[in-house]
Each structure stands twice: as C-alpha cells, then as structure tokens.
Amino acid sequence: MSPALIQCRDLTRVYKMGDNEVHALRGVSTRIAKGDYVAIMGPSGSGKSTFMNMIGALDRPTSGTLEIDGERLDSMKPDELAAFRGRRVGFVFQQFNLLPRTTATQNAALPLLYGGVPGQERARRAEARLQQVGLGERMDHHPAQLSGGQQQRVAIARALVNDPAILLADEPTGALDSQTSEEILQIFDQLNRDGMTIILVTHEAEVAEHAKRQIVFRDGEIVEDRT
Amino acid sequence: MNLLSAIRVALISLRVNALRTVLAMLGVIIGVAAVIVMVSVTAGAKQAVEEQIASFGANLLIIRPGSSAFRGRRGGAGTATFMNDADVNAIADEIDGVAAVSGEMSGNATFVVDGVNWTTRIQGVHAAYFETRDWFVESGREFYPEEVQSGARVTMIGQTLARELFGASDPIGQTIRVGSTPMEIIGVMTLKGQSSWGQDQDDVAFAPITTVRDRILGYDLGVRDPVFTIYAETNSGENPDNVTADIEDLMRVRRNIQPGADDDFTVRNLGEFIRARNETENQLGVLLAAAAAISLLVGGIGIMNIMLVSVTERTREIGLRLAVGAKRADIRNQFLIESVTLCFTGGLIGMGIGVLGAIYIASLGEFPVQIQPTIALIAIGSSAFVGVFFGFYPAHRASRLDPIEALRFE
Numbered sequence: 001m002s003p004a005l006i007q008c009r010d011l012t013r014v015y016k017m018g019d020n021e022v023h024a025l026r027g028v029s030t031r032i033a034k035g036d037y038v039a040i041m042g043p044s045g046s047g048k049s050t051f052m053n054m055i056g057a058l059d060r061p062t063s064g065t066l067e068i069d070g071e072r073l074d075s076m077k078p079d080e081l082a083a084f085r086g087r088r089v090g091f092v093f094q095q096f097n098l099l100p101r102t103t104a105t106q107n108a109a110l111p112l113l114y115g116g117v118p119g120q121e122r123a124r125r126a127e128a129r130l131q132q133v134g135l136g137e138r139m140d141h142h143p144a145q146l147s148g149g150q151q152q153r154v155a156i157a158r159a160l161v162n163d164p165a166i167l168l169a170d171e172p173t174g175a176l177d178s179q180t181s182e183e184i185l186q187i188f189d190q191l192n193r194d195g196m197t198i199i200l201v202t203h204e205a206e207v208a209e210h211a212k213r214q215i216v217f218r219d220g221e222i223v224e225d226r227t
Numbered sequence: 228m229n230l231l232s233a234i235r236v237a238l239i240s241l242r243v244n245a246l247r248t249v250l251a252m253l254g255v256i257i258g259v260a261a262v263i264v265m266v267s268v269t270a271g272a273k274q275a276v277e278e279q280i281a282s283f284g285a286n287l288l289i290i291r292p293g294s295s296a297f298r299g300r301r302g303g304a305g306t307a308t309f310m311n312d313a314d315v316n317a318i319a320d321e322i323d324g325v326a327a328v329s330g331e332m333s334g335n336a337t338f339v340v341d342g343v344n345w346t347t348r349i350q351g352v353h354a355a356y357f358e359t360r361d362w363f364v365e366s367g368r369e370f371y372p373e374e375v376q377s378g379a380r381v382t383m384i385g386q387t388l389a390r391e392l393f394g395a396s397d398p399i400g401q402t403i404r405v406g407s408t409p410m411e412i413i414g415v416m417t418l419k420g421q422s423s424w425g426q427d428q429d430d431v432a433f434a435p436i437t438t439v440r441d442r443i444l445g446y447d448l449g450v451r452d453p454v455f456t457i458y459a460e461t462n463s464g465e466n467p468d469n470v471t472a473d474i475e476d477l478m479r480v481r482r483n484i485q486p487g488a489d490d491d492f493t494v495r496n497l498g499e500f501i502r503a504r505n506e507t508e509n510q511l512g513v514l515l516a517a518a519a520a521i522s523l524l525v526g527g528i529g530i531m532n533i534m535l536v537s538v539t540e541r542t543r544e545i546g547l548r549l550a551v552g553a554k555r556a557d558i559r560n561q562f563l564i565e566s567v568t569l570c571f572t573g574g575l576i577g578m579g580i581g582v583l584g585a586i587y588i589a590s591l592g593e594f595p596v597q598i599q600p601t602i603a604l605i606a607i608g609s610s611a612f613v614g615v616f617f618g619f620y621p622a623h624r625a626s627r628l629d630p631i632e633a634l635r636f637e
Contacts, residue, residue, distance in 0.1 A: 058550060058630045079554045086552015097547045097634065101239060111551040113232060158551070 005165060005197055006032040006055055011064035013050050013220075024050040026220040027064070032199070034165075037192040039208035040201045042217035049170070051217065052201050056089050056168045057081045069165045086114050090159030094171040096151040098143040098158075104130060105139045108157040115162060129157035133187055149180035156187060160196075167191065167198045173207055185210050230564070237565035240537070241572075248569065251533035254526025255573030255613055256580060259606050261522045263581025265515035266602055268588065271595035272512065276505045280498045282419060282428070284360040286326075286467060289495045290318075290457040290474060308491070312436075312452035314481060315353060322473050324465035329356035330436055330454030334444045338384075338432065339404040340392045347388060349405060349432045351439025359460040367399040367414030370435055378437040383414035385429035408442045410434065467496045523609060526573070527617035534566050534621035545625055546633025559626035566618025567611055574610025578603065 109126035173181035216224035
C-alpha cells in the first residue's frame with residue numbers, strides 16, 4: 001500500500017444553528033493514499049461536503065486530527081490554512097467560479113498571485129496548464145466567451161497551476177451536459193494516471209465509476225468504502 | 228499579491244460600474260474641491276495681510292505721542308507733548324535690537340513745475356526712514372544724513388507725483404518748487420501701490436526732516452526739533468515685544484512719567500495690528516474649513532456605502548480568492564486599494580474643479596485668492612485619507628468572510 005497522503009482520525013464537525021447543534025460529521029476516520037482517485041458520495045446533508053471542506057483546508061474540525069502530506073490541519077489558524085490551500089490544494093467547483101472580465105490565463109494564474117510568483121512566471125505556468133487541458137487556443141478569452149466545458153477546463157488549469165498535492169472537485173460535471181462531462185472526466189482520469197491524487201464529490205453513480213475508490217457518507221459517517 | 232496587480236484589479240472593477248463609480252466619487256469630488264477652494268481663499272487672505280505688513284516695512288514699530296487707547300480721560304493721540312530728534316537719537320543709541328530709526332513730520336504742500344501744480348503730502352524724515360519702511364528709490368539716490376543735518380533742499384518723489392508733474396520725462400536733477408521753496412529732485416521712489424485703506428501711497432514726496440520742518444511747514448509746536456512719529460525697525464531676529472518694552476521704558480524716563488502714571492505715548496507693532504484687524508477674515512477660513520470637512524465626511528460615507536455593496540456583490544469572488552490561497556490581509560488590501568483608488572480618482576477630479584472654482588472666485592475680485600502647488604498634496608492626502616478611513620470597515624468585513632459561506636453565496 002502506498003503511503004497515506006491524507007490521514008484523519010475521529011473527525012467531528014458540529015455547527016451551531018441557534019439553539020440547535022448540527023452534527024455534520026460524527027467521528028470520521030480514514031486514509032487516502034497518494035495517487036488515489038476517490039469519489040465521495042452520499043445524499044445532501046450526509047456530511048460529504050463538510051468532509052470535502054475539511055480536507056480542502058477550508059474548514060477546521062470540531063475535534064479529531066487531520067494530517068495531509070505531513071502537515072496537521074486541525075490546529076492551523078485561518079491564514080495558515082489559506083497558505084496551505086494555496087500551496088497544496090487545487091479546487092474545481094460545480095459553478096466554475098471564474099473571475100469575469102479576466103482572461104483564461106489570468107484566471108488560471110490566480111493562485112500564483114497569492115503565492116508570490118512573479119508576473120511572467122505566473123503567465124508561463126498558467127499557459128502551460130491551459131495547454132495541458134486543451135485550451136491552448138483560447139488563452140486570451142474571457143469566461144463569457146467560453147462554453148461551460150471550456151470554462152471548467154480553465155478552472156482545472158487553475159487548480160493545477162500550483163502543482164498541488166490533491167485535486168478536489170466538487171460536483172465538477174454538475175453544470176455540464178453528458179458529452180462535456182465525459183470530456184472533463186477524461187481529463188481527471190488522465191491526471192490520475194499521471195500520478196495526481198483526486199477527490200471527487202458527486203452524487204452521480206456514472207461519475208463515481210471513474211474513480212478507483214468510492215466512499216459513501218450518510219448522517220455524518222462513512223457507511224461504505226469500496227475499491 | 229503585489230500593489231500593482233492589486234491596483235489593476237481595482238481599476239477593472241471600478242470601470243465595470245462606471246456610472247456607479249462616478250456617483251460614489253461625487254461626494255469626494257465635492258469635498259476635495261471645497262478643500263481646495265478653502266485653502267486657496269485662506270492662503271490668499273493670509274498673503275494679502277502679509278503684503279500689507281510688508282508694504283509698511285516688516286518689523287516696524289510706530290511711536291506716537293498721545294494716550295493709549297481706551298483711557299478716555301486723557302486726550303487723544305497727538306495732544307500730548309511732541310517727541311523730537313533727541314528722542315530719535317536716544318532710541319537709536321540706547322535700544323538694542325533696533326536696526327533703523329527715523330522721525331517723521333509731514334504736511335501738505337503744493338508742488339509746481341513749469342506752471343503745472345499738484346498738491347500732496349510731503350514727508351520730512353531722517354535718512355534711516357527708507358530702511359524702516361523697506362522703501363527705496365527706483366532711480367537716483369536717497370538723501371544722506373549730512374543733508375538732513377544741513378537742511379539741504381533735495382527731495383525724492385513718489386511715482387504718482389512723477390507721473391503727474393513730469394509725464395514721461397526724467398524728473399531727476401530737475402528743480403521743483405515746494406510751497407515757495409525750490410528743491411532739487413534727487414530720486415524717484417519705487418512703486419508702492421495702494422494701502423489697505425485705499426490710499427495712493429505713491430502720491431508723496433520725501434525730503435530731509437529739517438528742510439520740511441524749517442522751510443516748508445514752519446509749525447511752532449513748542450518743542451525743539453519736533454517729530455510727529457518715530458518709526459523704528461527691529462532686527463529681524465529680535466522679539467518685537469521686547470524691543471517695544473525697552474522703548475517704552477526709555478520713553479517714560481525721557482518724558483518724566485512717574486511710576487504708576489499712564490504713558491502719554493504709544494508704541495505700536497504694526498504687523499500685530501494688521502494681523503489682529505484681519506482676525507475676522509480668518510473666521511471665514513474656519514467656516515470654509517468646516518464646510519469642506521463636512522463634504523469630505525459625506526463623501527467618505529458614500530464611499531463606504533458603495534464599498535459595502537461591492538463587497539456583497541463579490542462575495543463569491545472573495546470566496547474563490549480565499550480558496551486559492553489569499554490571506555485575509557490580501558483580501559483586505561484589495562478592497563482598501565479599491566477604495567483608495569476610488570477616492571484618489573475623485574480627489575484628482577475634485578482638485579481640477581477646486582482650482583477652476585478658485586480661479587473663478589479670484590476673477591470676481593472680492594477675495595484675494597492664492598492657488599499654491601501644495602493643494603495637489605492636500606487633494607492627494609485628504610482623498611487618500613478618506614479612502615483608507617472609510618474603506619477600512621468594508622475591507623475588513625470582506626477579509627473576515629468564511630470561504631465556504633462565501634463560495635456558496637448566490
């Protein structure tokens with residue numbers, strides 16, 4: 001078995017909604033190996049998004065430990081989490097979340113802006129990633145001039161530009177037609193073959209089929225974990 | 228994230244909502260324009276005062292016989308015993324810190340040249356007078372102290388007199404009859420212009436005090452070598468109040484005033500007097516400053532409002548930036564720079580309008596106006612301050628957003 005890239009033990013996350021406490025995660029323990037391709041599944045409210053936010057360093061657990069690539073995330077301060085995200089995590093969202101009125105290259109280069117990479121180097125690396133996802137011809141286009149699939153490719157280039165340890169994709173095909181979805185998933189498959197660790201949140205079984213491992217959440221716990 | 232790319236991001240987002248941007252800037256534009264007008268008018272008023280003071284001679288003390296103001300029982304100025312040349316010499320010899328001192332005695336006389344006549348004031352003074360007033364000849368020469376002693380029949384004329392009696396021809400070396408005394412014109416004074424009371428200061432002639440006293444006015448004032456007024460110029464490093472006190476002490480001794488008795492003379496610092504007289508004009512400046520401050524405040528609130536709207540509208544963008552590694556300070560700085568850019572642009576426009584306004588006010592001629600290069604600094608400074616001060620809260624709020632909530636925001 002390859003060494004664990006992500007290791008979490010007894011992760012809980014409790015939200016306070018007025019007087020009520022919502023237990024989004026109730027003691028989740030798991031390991032994800034380097035180079036793995038994991039689909040996180042489950043109905044809404046199952047805790048899959050919370051788990052995803054946790055390993056994306058967007059949120060901190062209420063209790064439990066979380067270690068990614070040798071770094072403990074559960075005790076980090078907000079700015080340390082931000083730096084970690086910028087360095088180690090690439091995000092792909094359902095709604096793409098590209099900045100309007102900004103070229104594909106500038107969008108893809110955004111994480112480097114906060115990583116202190118000089119301007120020419122930023123453009124060079126962003127362009128290389130756009131080539132990789134097959135958008136070499138449209139680097140000067142604004143999001144409004146791109147199709148949904150093309151926009152998602154820009155988002156993938158943006159997620160890769162920092163050479164992250166994990167690629168986190170939250171319903172990446174949720175806003176795309178099936179043809180385009182398949183193209184995007186093929187990009188993920190290829191990235192995984194090249195060694196990238198990918199974690200994919202989805203509720204579609206066909207999408208989950210692309211992954212090597214499926215983890216199913218229900219009521220804040222892992223109820224199924226198959227490879 | 229470096230400053231340049233932050234400014235570029237700010238400019239892009241400001242350009243997107245051009246109309247809204249302009250409306251948001253309006254308050255700052257008006258505020259900065261008001262500040263510029265205020266500063267120009269205040270500076271103009273101050274400069275006018277300083278020019279008045281300079282036109283009398285800087286650091287000038289004026290000593291006159293008569294009671295101090297508001298001590299009604301005694302007679303008004305001029306009713307007490309006249310001072311004389313001996314007083315002038317005593318001040319010159321015994322008071323430290325006096326650079327020049329001169330007596331003055333004046334009256335009206337008719338000046339006649341080739342049948343043309345002109346009646347105006349002739350001032351008899353000592354040779355040091357011109358230094359006390361910072362007023363010298365433009366052509367020719369001033370008279371010498373020896374000419375004062377000998378009562379020489381020489382005169383220097385002001386430019387109005389020169390124009391009225393000689394037109395374009397050179398008056399120097401010509402003879403002029405003053406009353407019945409023929410005198411040689413040895414100099415023409417520089418142009419002095421109007422006094423603050425609207426008097427033509429160039430309509431005058433100067434001659435040695437001895438000549439004026441004995442040959443032209445011929446008053447019998449019951450004092451030997453009388454003078455109406457003594458002008459003393461203090462050294463520029465000297466505190467005029469100290470010199471004033473020294474002269475008062477000296478004059479009390481010379482005029483035999485018993486301890487406890489009131490002075491029968493006054494020593495006045497003309498600069499102080501003019502400044503005090505213009506105190507009321509300064510209140511206009513205070514009023515303008517208050518109006519400018521209020522417009523800037525209102526402008527700042529407008530900026531804060533628009534920045535809060537901008538933060539809300541761009542919540543998802545903030546979420547994304549946080550997700551890809553932006554620290555809180557990065558987000559805060561981005562919005563601060565945006566707010567400063569907004570205010571700064573408004574400040575520049577406001578400066579343009581303010582300068583036009585100041586030029587307009589100057590053209591009305593009611594107020595003296597001075598447009599100084601420093602107003603650029605004021606415009607930049609005040610608009611940047613408004614940008615930082617009123618932009619901070621929205622920027623801080625943006626930086627405190629939770630990335631998950633922000634990304635989910637619709």
